[in-house]
Amino acid sequence: MKVKNSIKSLRKRHRDNRLVRRKGRIYIINKTNPRCKARQG
Template identity: 75%
Template sequence: MKIKNSLKALVKRHRDNRVVRRRGRLYVINKTNRRFKARQG
């Protein structure tokens, strides 16, 4: 999992990427291609 200041560029890398808020943190998750994972905060 990558930890980044900005998730905007990572979301655009794959069409199935989603930004999700969990416990005050922002996550990028992808159900179809699980290698696209990132966290902010």
């Protein structure tokens, strides 16, 4: 999992990426390619 300042650029890397908010943090998760994970905050 990558921790980034700007998450918008990571979201464009794969078309199945989803942006999820959990406990005040913003996550990017991907069901088809689980390696595409990122967190902000």
